[in-house]
Amino acid sequence: MSQTRELGPLYRDYIDCLNEQDWSRLGKFVGEDVIHNGRPLGLAGYRAMLEQDFRDIPDLVFAIDLLSCDPPLVAARLAFDCRPKGAFLGIAVNGRRICFAENVFYRFAGGRIVEVWSVLDKVEIERQLAGQS
């Protein structure tokens, strides 16, 4: 049961690490052989993915909206309010403001994230941008 209490704070520290773009600490939270949506990115590939996200979305902030910890799983609903510079998920956002969620599961092993299953709410982004035009 102690693990239940530990995964919540650990996950919040991971999100702080992302928001601080403190990539030297990423290996504290993410395993060397991490898999993301079925792709074996590894820690270096995972870091490269996140660095690209911050280049594409300069005002990117990760905010936890919902959190469910049931070891070895953590599930989070992350809320984003940001302005991607160009295309995002195949949509020409081009600097417009979008607010959307990511519902994401993580499997932890040995205190680190070893697998991620992420879904971004593209349907909601399209709905918002359609309302602007």
Place this chain on the structure above:
Amino acid sequence: MSQTRELGPLYRDYIDCLNEQDWSRLGKFVGEDVIHNGRPLGLAGYRAMLEQDFRDIPDLVFAIDLLSCDPPLVAARLAFDCRPKGAFLGIAVNGRRICFAENVFYRFAGGRIVEVWSVLDKVEIERQLAGQS
């Protein structure tokens, strides 16, 4: 802690109810004032949404891939392998087979689902159909 053990079986019963399309039992699992992605559908609207899903996707089956229970929240990754008849999420699927996930959170109160936050993996569906063309 007992609630932790109870939500898992209760949620699995809810999924069985959907797969059996046993709408007379839906109120056992879903609250009268249920909210779905911010919309106050209520039980009748929620049932109508599900009935429409089965009309649009005759071979629809809900399968639990991942489950995280942390009362009052349940988070599930649902896996779908189906053939929507026409358009689905704005995509002209037209009977082609698609395999995709829904990452979804539920908040329970009084033993029933009172709020749902669902994200469907439209990006993955588009990727699969692009690979076919």
